Amino acid sequence: MMQLMKINLFLVILFIVSSMRIWADNPLVRHIFTADPAPMVYNDTFYIFTGRDEGKNNGWIMNGWHVLSSADMVNWTDHGMVLAVKDVTWLNKSQAWAAHCIERNGKFYFYICDSGEIGVAVADNILGPYKDALGKPLISNATPGACPGDDNIDPAVFIDDDGQAYLYWGTDGVVRQAKLKSNMIELDGAITVPQGLNRFFEASWVHKRNGIYYYSYAAKNSTGASWPSNIDYAISSNPLGPWTYKGTVNDFAGTGTNHSGIIKFKDKWYFVYHTDYLSGGTPWQRSVQVDYLNYNADGTLKKVVQTTTGVESIGEPLFSKDAFYKIKARHSGKLLEVANASKENNAVVQQYSDNGEFCQHWKVVEIENGVYEIINRNSGLVLDAVRENEKVIQYSRWGGANQKWKITSVGNGAYYIVNKSSMEVLDVYYAETTDRAKIQHWPFNGETCQMWEFIKVDSVAVGTVTLQKKDFSIYTPEKYKGIVYMTTDNGQILSSSKILDLTGRMYDPSKIQKPGFRYLIQKK
Incomplete structure (x- = not known):
C-alpha cells in the first residue's frame, strides 16, 4: 500500500465512506404543477x-394530461403531454380533469373526464398516442342511472383477480359504480349507488389486498365543506360493496382538494396524492407527491404521514460520486461553463464550445433527498440562481434553496434542471446558439434551450487507499488548473489547505487529521 501511495500525485481527494440512503423529494417535479394523480x-x-x-390565479385551467415515470421512486421523467383536450371533440375547453389509465391485454385504456362527462381513450403504448375510442362520452347525465347534472367526473377503474373490470365515479356527494365489459369501452349492466361511503365528496379509488377491497375517496370535512378535504376510506368483501366506513387515511393536503391513488410496487405500498404546498396554498396550483401506505395487522389502513422527503430510492444514484460531468445544451450542443474560467464569486455562467477546460466540468452532488448542488470543477463554487433577477452565477456554498436544483428527465436523454427557490428552469437566453450566450433561470416552456445532457468525464483514478497514520510527507503537493489540492508541512496538512471529498463538499483540515479515511489517488 505504501508503494502505491508513493505514485507521483497531483491530487488527493478525501473520500469518506458512507451508507446514507437516498430518498425522494416531495413534490416529485417542480417545473410544472401537477394534479389528480393516478398511479x-x-x-x-x-x-x-x-x-x-x-391556471395560476385564474382557476382550474388544464389543457392536457402528462405522464411521469420512475424506476427507482426518486428520479422522475416527465414524458410530457400524452393527450390534449383539443384532441377530444366532446371535452370542454381546458378541462383535463381527473383521469385513470389501466392496461388490459396489451392495450391501455385511459378514462378521462371534463366537468360532467366521462369517456375513454385507447393506445397501444402506455405513452400514447391516445385516441378517443367512442367519439363521444361513455357516461353523461343522459346515461340511465348516472349522476345528475355535472357530477359525472373522477373515473376510477379496478380490474379484479377474475378479470372483471369496474368503474367508479362521482362528486358533490353523488357517487356511482358499474361493471365494464371486457372490451373496456362499454358498461356491463346497470349503474348502481355504492352504499356505506360516509361523507363522500369525490376522487374515487379502489384497490385490493389480502381479499379486502378498499374504497378511498376525498371526504367532506367536519364542517361539511367540500374542501379542504381528507381522504377517507371504507372496506368490503365485494368490489361493489356494501362498504364499511373506516375513517381517514390522509389529512388535509393544503387549502383545496385532495385526490389520491394507492398501488403496490416491488413489495411496498405507495400513497400518491397532490397538495398545494409548493404554490403556497393556491388551490389550482397543485403538485403530486408520494409517501408510504402502511397497514395494521387487521388490514385497516394506518394514516399516511405526509413528508417533504418522500420515499426511499430502490435504485442506483443518478450521478456518480467520483465523476465530473459536462452539461450540454440540447439546442446548441454547447457546454455550461463559468465565463473566463473565473474562480470568483458572482462570475456569470454561459454556454461555450467544448474546449476541455475544467471550467466546463461540474460535479453533481445530492445534498437533499433528490435535490442537487452543481459544483464547478475549476473553482469549487456552486451553481446559483440569483433571487432578484434571472441571472445564474457561481457562488460559495451557503446552503440556500437558490443553490439547489431538481433534475427531471425529459425521457429522451436530456433533463430539466429546475431551481428549488425560483421553480424556474436552467435556460439559454433567447435560445441563442452562439458562444458566450448567457444562462438564466426562466419559467418552463418545454423548449430545447431548457434541456440539458449530462456527459460523464472519464476518471483517471487508479485506486483508493486507506490512511494508516498521520504522516502526509509522502505527498507531492501540486496544483493543476485550479483543482483542489493538498499541501503539507512537516508531514501535516496545512490549515490553509482546501480539501474536498468525492461528493464535492468542503472539509476543515483540522477535522480530518486522523487515520481511517479513504483517499482517491489520481495520476499526474
Whole structure:
C-alpha cells in the first residue's frame, strides 16, 4: 500500500465512506404543477398519469394530461403531454380533469373526464398516442342511472383477480359504480349507488389486498365543506360493496382538494396524492407527491404521514460520486461553463464550445433527498440562481434553496434542471446558439434551450487507499488548473489547505487529521 501511495500525485481527494440512503423529494417535479394523480405499474416502472395545472390565479385551467415515470421512486421523467383536450371533440375547453389509465391485454385504456362527462381513450403504448375510442362520452347525465347534472367526473377503474373490470365515479356527494365489459369501452349492466361511503365528496379509488377491497375517496370535512378535504376510506368483501366506513387515511393536503391513488410496487405500498404546498396554498396550483401506505395487522389502513422527503430510492444514484460531468445544451450542443474560467464569486455562467477546460466540468452532488448542488470543477463554487433577477452565477456554498436544483428527465436523454427557490428552469437566453450566450433561470416552456445532457468525464483514478497514520510527507503537493489540492508541512496538512471529498463538499483540515479515511489517488 505504501508503494502505491508513493505514485507521483497531483491530487488527493478525501473520500469518506458512507451508507446514507437516498430518498425522494416531495413534490416529485417542480417545473410544472401537477394534479389528480393516478398511479400505474407496468414493466417494472412506476407511472403516474396526472393533469397539469396552468391556471395560476385564474382557476382550474388544464389543457392536457402528462405522464411521469420512475424506476427507482426518486428520479422522475416527465414524458410530457400524452393527450390534449383539443384532441377530444366532446371535452370542454381546458378541462383535463381527473383521469385513470389501466392496461388490459396489451392495450391501455385511459378514462378521462371534463366537468360532467366521462369517456375513454385507447393506445397501444402506455405513452400514447391516445385516441378517443367512442367519439363521444361513455357516461353523461343522459346515461340511465348516472349522476345528475355535472357530477359525472373522477373515473376510477379496478380490474379484479377474475378479470372483471369496474368503474367508479362521482362528486358533490353523488357517487356511482358499474361493471365494464371486457372490451373496456362499454358498461356491463346497470349503474348502481355504492352504499356505506360516509361523507363522500369525490376522487374515487379502489384497490385490493389480502381479499379486502378498499374504497378511498376525498371526504367532506367536519364542517361539511367540500374542501379542504381528507381522504377517507371504507372496506368490503365485494368490489361493489356494501362498504364499511373506516375513517381517514390522509389529512388535509393544503387549502383545496385532495385526490389520491394507492398501488403496490416491488413489495411496498405507495400513497400518491397532490397538495398545494409548493404554490403556497393556491388551490389550482397543485403538485403530486408520494409517501408510504402502511397497514395494521387487521388490514385497516394506518394514516399516511405526509413528508417533504418522500420515499426511499430502490435504485442506483443518478450521478456518480467520483465523476465530473459536462452539461450540454440540447439546442446548441454547447457546454455550461463559468465565463473566463473565473474562480470568483458572482462570475456569470454561459454556454461555450467544448474546449476541455475544467471550467466546463461540474460535479453533481445530492445534498437533499433528490435535490442537487452543481459544483464547478475549476473553482469549487456552486451553481446559483440569483433571487432578484434571472441571472445564474457561481457562488460559495451557503446552503440556500437558490443553490439547489431538481433534475427531471425529459425521457429522451436530456433533463430539466429546475431551481428549488425560483421553480424556474436552467435556460439559454433567447435560445441563442452562439458562444458566450448567457444562462438564466426562466419559467418552463418545454423548449430545447431548457434541456440539458449530462456527459460523464472519464476518471483517471487508479485506486483508493486507506490512511494508516498521520504522516502526509509522502505527498507531492501540486496544483493543476485550479483543482483542489493538498499541501503539507512537516508531514501535516496545512490549515490553509482546501480539501474536498468525492461528493464535492468542503472539509476543515483540522477535522480530518486522523487515520481511517479513504483517499482517491489520481495520476499526474
